[in-house]
Amino acid sequence: MSGIFVAYSRKEEPTSDKCQQEIADHAVMASIAIALHDAETRIKKAEDALHNSETTLALAIEGSGTGIWDRNVLTGEINYSPGWKAILGYADAEIGNRIEDSYTRVHPDDLAYVQATIQDHFDQKTESYAVEHRIRCKDGSYKWISSRGKVVSRDAQGRPLRMIGTTTDITSMRSLADQLQQSVDLITSLTNEVPGLVYQYRMLPDGQAFFPYASEGLKDIYELTPEQVASEVTLVHQVIHPDDLENYCASLNTSADSLQPWYLEYRVILPRQGLRWRQGEARPRRLPDGSTLWYGFITDITERKRIEIELQGFATxxxxxxxxxxxxxxxxxxxxxxxxxxxxxxxxxxxxxxxxxxxxxxxxxxxxxxxxxxxxxxxxxxxxxxxxxxxxxxxxxxxxxxxxxxxxxxxxxxxxxxxxxxxxxxxxxxxxxxxxxxxxxxxxxxxxxxxxxxxxxxxxxxxxxxxxxxxxxxxxxxx
CATH class of the missing domain: 3.30.70.270 (Reverse transcriptase/Diguanylate cyclase domain)
Structure with a gap:
C-alpha cells in the first residue's frame, strides 16, 4: 500500500530543523500505523478464509458419511471425530480412545486382515493403509466401512509415531455391489447351464476379433476355454472345418457391414468329439469406436443334421x-x-x-x-x-x-x-x-x-x- 504524507503550517516563515524533524517522525509513525492496519486486515481475511475452508471441509466430511481418526502409535491412543462416532451410532462421549478397544469392534473374521494391513504400513511395505471391513455399531449390528490412513511422522529409526486417517460408511455401496454380484452370478449360472455357447463376439475395425464373454458351453462347442478366446480367435478358426471356414468368415463380415443378424450352420473338427455340426445365431451392434459387437448363441445340431441326412436318404x-x-x-x-x-x-x-x-x-x-x-x-x-x-x-x-x-x-x-x-x-x-x-x-x-x-x-x-x-x-x- 502506498500514499503521500502532507504537512503544512499556518505561518509563512520557514520551519525550524526541530519542526521538520517532528514532521518526519510523525510521517514515520503514520506509515507504521498504516502498515500495521494493512497487515491486520490481511490476517483477518486469511483467518476468515481459513475458517470458511475448515467449515466447508467439515460439512463435506460430515455429508459424505466420513469420520476422521488420529492415532498416537506410541501411547496407543486414538481420537475420533464426532462424525466418526456418529457412523457407529455413538454420541461424542460414549466411546473410548484406546486402540485395544477399537479392535474389539472389528468383525472377528476381518480382524487379522486389518491388523496385518496396518502392520505392513508401519513396516513401510505400503505407501498407505487402506482396508474395507465390518465394524460393530452401538446397537450390535455391523456396518461395512472403508478405512484409509497414513503415518505422518516417524522417529529417526523409521518407527511410526503418529497416523491420521478417515473412515467412510460403505454399507449401502457394499449391499448394492453384493446385489449386482448376485445378479451377475445368476446370469452366469444360467448361461453356463444352457446347452450351448452364450457369447459376445467383437470385431475391431482392423479385422481383429475376440470373445469378450463366453459361457462355459465353449468347452463343449469348441473344446476351448473362455481364457483362450478372450484376446483372439485363431484357435476357433483352427477347429472350423476347412471347407466351411471361408463361408464362416465371409458371413460374419457381411453381418458386420450390413448390421443384419448372423446365422450359419457349419462343421467343426474337434480333438475329442471329432466331426460335429454347429448352428450360430447372433445380433450385431456398432460401437462408437467403429468395432462390431455380436450377442449370440451357438448350439450343437449334429443329431439334427444326422436326421436330416437320413430323411434325405429316405427320399432318394x-x-x-x-x-x-x-x-x-x-x-x-x-x-x-x-x-x-x-x-x-x-x-x-x-x-x-x-x-x-x-x-x-x-x-x-x-x-x-x-x-x-x-x-x-x-x-x-x-x-x-x-x-x-x-x-x-x-x-x-x-x-x-x-x-x-x-x-x-x-x-x-x-x-x-x-x-x-x-x-x-x-x-x-x-x-x-x-x-x-x-x-x-x-x-x-x-x-x-x-x-x-x-x-x-x-x-x-x-x-x-x-x-x-x-x-x-x-x-x-x-x-
Whole structure:
C-alpha cells in the first residue's frame, strides 16, 4: 500500500530543523500505523478464509458419511471425530480412545486382515493403509466401512509415531455391489447351464476379433476355454472345418457391414468329439469406436443334421436295394443332359436292365426270396460302377444305369461284366443256388435330345428287343 504524507503550517516563515524533524517522525509513525492496519486486515481475511475452508471441509466430511481418526502409535491412543462416532451410532462421549478397544469392534473374521494391513504400513511395505471391513455399531449390528490412513511422522529409526486417517460408511455401496454380484452370478449360472455357447463376439475395425464373454458351453462347442478366446480367435478358426471356414468368415463380415443378424450352420473338427455340426445365431451392434459387437448363441445340431441326412436318404434311396430310387436317378439324368448340352463332345451311356422271369421266381420261391434276388443284383450293379456313374431302381425288377463319359463300346463292356458276374454268383437261398439272368438295353444320350425321356425310351426299346430275342442278352440302340 502506498500514499503521500502532507504537512503544512499556518505561518509563512520557514520551519525550524526541530519542526521538520517532528514532521518526519510523525510521517514515520503514520506509515507504521498504516502498515500495521494493512497487515491486520490481511490476517483477518486469511483467518476468515481459513475458517470458511475448515467449515466447508467439515460439512463435506460430515455429508459424505466420513469420520476422521488420529492415532498416537506410541501411547496407543486414538481420537475420533464426532462424525466418526456418529457412523457407529455413538454420541461424542460414549466411546473410548484406546486402540485395544477399537479392535474389539472389528468383525472377528476381518480382524487379522486389518491388523496385518496396518502392520505392513508401519513396516513401510505400503505407501498407505487402506482396508474395507465390518465394524460393530452401538446397537450390535455391523456396518461395512472403508478405512484409509497414513503415518505422518516417524522417529529417526523409521518407527511410526503418529497416523491420521478417515473412515467412510460403505454399507449401502457394499449391499448394492453384493446385489449386482448376485445378479451377475445368476446370469452366469444360467448361461453356463444352457446347452450351448452364450457369447459376445467383437470385431475391431482392423479385422481383429475376440470373445469378450463366453459361457462355459465353449468347452463343449469348441473344446476351448473362455481364457483362450478372450484376446483372439485363431484357435476357433483352427477347429472350423476347412471347407466351411471361408463361408464362416465371409458371413460374419457381411453381418458386420450390413448390421443384419448372423446365422450359419457349419462343421467343426474337434480333438475329442471329432466331426460335429454347429448352428450360430447372433445380433450385431456398432460401437462408437467403429468395432462390431455380436450377442449370440451357438448350439450343437449334429443329431439334427444326422436326421436330416437320413430323411434325405429316405427320399432318394430305395429301401429294399439301398440304391438310388427313380426320383433321384431322374435328377441325375437331368444333370447329365445339361452337361451334354453345355460341353461339346460329352458322352453319356444309358442302360436299362430287367431281371428275366422275375415273376416266376416270386411265384416259385415266394416274395421274400424275390426280394433277396433284387438285393443280390443291386450289389452286383453297385460293385461294377465307377465313382461318377449312377444306378437306380426305376421299377419292380427294372434298373437303370448312367455311365459318365462312356459311349456304346464302354457301355457294352460294362453290361457284359454285369451279366457274367450275375451268372457266376448265383443267389444262395433255401439251401440251393438260385440262378438269375438279366436283359440289358443300351443307348447313348445326345445333346439335342428334347428331354431325358428320349434317351430312356431308346434304351428301353433296346431292352424290349433283348426280351423279344430270348432274354439274357444285350441289345444296343445306335440311333
Amino acid at each position: 434311396i430305395d429301401f429294399l436295394t439301398q440304391l438310388p430310387n427313380r426320383r433321384y436317378f431322374m435328377t441325375r439324368m437331368e444333370e447329365e443332359l445339361a452337361r451334354a448340352r453345355r460341353i461339346a463332345g460329352a458322352r453319356t451311356a444309358v442302360l436299362m436292365c430287367d431281371l428275366d422271369h422275375f415273376k416266376v421266381i416270386n411265384d416259385s420261391y415266394g416274395h421274400a426270396i424275390g426280394d433277396l434276388v433284387l438285393k443280390h443284383f443291386a450289389v452286383i450293379l453297385r460293385n461294377a460302377l465307377r465313382r461318377n456313374d449312377t444306378v437306380g431302381r426305376v421299377g419292380g425288377e427294372e434298373f437303370a444305369v448312367v455311365l459318365f463319359d462312356a459311349g456304346v463300346a464302354e457301355a457294352e463292356i460294362f453290361a457284359q461284366r454285369v451279366r457274367s458276374q450275375l451268372a457266376e454268383t448265383p443267389l444262395m437261398a433255401l439251401d440251393q443256388d438260385i440262378h438269375v439272368t438279366v436283359s440289358i438295353g443300351i443307348a447313348v444320350m445326345h445333346a439335342n435330345d428334347a428331354n431325358i425321356d428320349v434317351s430312356l425310351c431308346r434304351s428301353d426299346a433296346a431292352l424290349y428287343r433283348a426280351k423279344e430275342a430270348g432274354r439274357n442278352r444285350i441289345e444296343i440302340d445306335f440311333s
